[in-house]
Amino acid sequence: MSLADLIQAEIKKPGTKCGIEAVYEQLDETDAATLHEVMASKVAHVVIYRALAKQGIEIGRSVVERHRKRECACVTL
Ligand SMILES: [Zn+2]
Numbered sequence: 001m002s003l004a005d006l007i008q009a010e011i012k013k014p015g016t017k018c019g020i021e022a023v024y025e026q027l028d029e030t031d032a033a034t035l036h037e038v039m040a041s042k043v044a045h046v047v048i049y050r051a052l053a054k055q056g057i058e059i060g061r062s063v064v065e066r067h068r069k070r071e072c073a074c075v076t077l
Pocket of ligand 1 (some may be wrong): 018019021042067073074
């Protein structure tokens with residue numbers, strides 16, 4: 001496979017869905033809407049990570065970052 005083919009394959013299916021998807025499932029509608037909003041904002045990754053941790057949601061800091069950079073297969077931000 002050429003590099004171009006491999007890049008196209010990655011664009012079509014960029015890895016797997018990350019832990020953020022499960023986080024959204026744990027949140028109520030209001031909190032999920034807030035998280036969507038903040039994920040799309042310029043708020044630092046660590047702020048989101050710490051706030052989630054305080055809510056008892058354990059998710060890696062790097063997961064938050066990868067998800068926001070859309071390096072996972074999640075459809076929603
Ligand atoms: Zn994701």
